[in-house]
Amino acid sequence: MVVVRVQEQEFDIAKEQINLVGSRKDIGAIVAFTGLVRDITEGRKLSKMVLEHYPEMAESELGRLESEANKRFDLQGTTIIHRYGELFPGDLIVLVLAASQHRQDAFSAADFMMDYLKSNAPFWKKEYYTDKNEPEWVNAKTSDDERLNRWF
Amino acid sequence: MNQNTPIRLKYFAWLRENIGKAEESHVLPQSVDSVDTLISWLIEQDANYAQAFENRETIKVAINQKHVEHNALLEGAYEIAFFPPMTGG
Numbered sequence: 445m446v447v448v449r450v451q452e453q454e455f456d457i458a459k460e461q462i463n464l465v466g467s468r469k470d471i472g473a474i475v476a477f478t479g480l481v482r483d484i485t486e487g488r489k490l491s492k493m494v495l496e497h498y499p500e501m502a503e504s505e506l507g508r509l510e511s512e513a514n515k516r517f518d519l520q521g522t523t524i525i526h527r528y529g530e531l532f533p534g535d536l537i538v539l540v541l542a543a544s545q546h547r548q549d550a551f552s553a554a555d556f557m558m559d560y561l562k563s564n565a566p567f568w569k570k571e572y573y574t575d576k577n578e579p580e581w582v583n584a585k586t587s588d589d590e591r592l593n594r595w596f
Numbered sequence: 597m598n599q600n601t602p603i604r605l606k607y608f609a610w611l612r613e614n615i616g617k618a619e620e621s622h623v624l625p626q627s628v629d630s631v632d633t634l635i636s637w638l639i640e641q642d643a644n645y646a647q648a649f650e651n652r653e654t655i656k657v658a659i660n661q662k663h664v665e666h667n668a669l670l671e672g673a674y675e676i677a678f679f680p681p682m683t684g685g
Contacts, residue, residue: 479685495684496608496609497684498606498608498658498661498677498679500661501658501661501662501677504661504662505661505663526684526685537685538684538685558685561684561685562682562684562685563681563682564663564682565682565684565685566608566658566677566679566682566684567682567683567684567685568608568609568679568680568682568683568684569683569684570609581609581610581680581683582683583681583683584680584681584682584683
């Protein structure tokens with residue numbers, strides 16, 4: 445099963461895991477990655493973050509990403525849920541689940557999907573700070589592109 | 597490519613803020629047949645585009661919602677999106 449959702453509202457990790465497994469008894473490992481909003485970035489205190497996205501492309505790109513993961517690794521299911529809109533420190537941003545018979549592929553697939561997502565998923569973060577009037581767009585990290593390159 | 601069909605252009609994040617709009621439609625001149633020539637054409641239109649595309653090689657592009665390089669041709673394109681490197685996840 446491949447699940448892709450792009451949504452404003454929060455998700456429930458346990459529910460998504462249960463949903464991914466369904467009635468299957470042959471899954472041996474599920475790895476879950478959850479991304480959260482931190483309260484301090486580069487020394488500045490965050491009051492909130494606004495995540496802009498390209499709606500039509502976000503879903504299709506995440507779908508492509510999961511397809512690629514399912515080709516590269518021996519998986520029984522994957523889930524990606526990515527939120528958009530206004531988020532606050534401590535909020536969940538993204539969930540990536542990878543289910544496999546064995547843990548090696550589950551771990552690797554989750555790692556791969558996050559690296560791919562960081563560089564290719566059409567979302568942009570704008571940070572608002574408690575001590576500054578002007579919000580700032582987050583800059584993409586070259587280290588993210590480098591992480592992605594190690595898979596290719 | 598039917599040169600009378602308008603193409604939808606979309607902008608995101610600070611590109612959208614610099615250009616001043618999220619979306620627009622243009623009938624492109626026949627000479628504009630690739631992403632590169634499109635960016636050059638936009639830069640000629642007004643100072644907002646010139647500023648937004650100042651470091652044009654760093655700007656990402658999608659044609660019909662798929663990532664492409666700047667040398668991609670516009671044949672078959674109905675929607676072209678420009679945006680900064682992504683920061684999701």
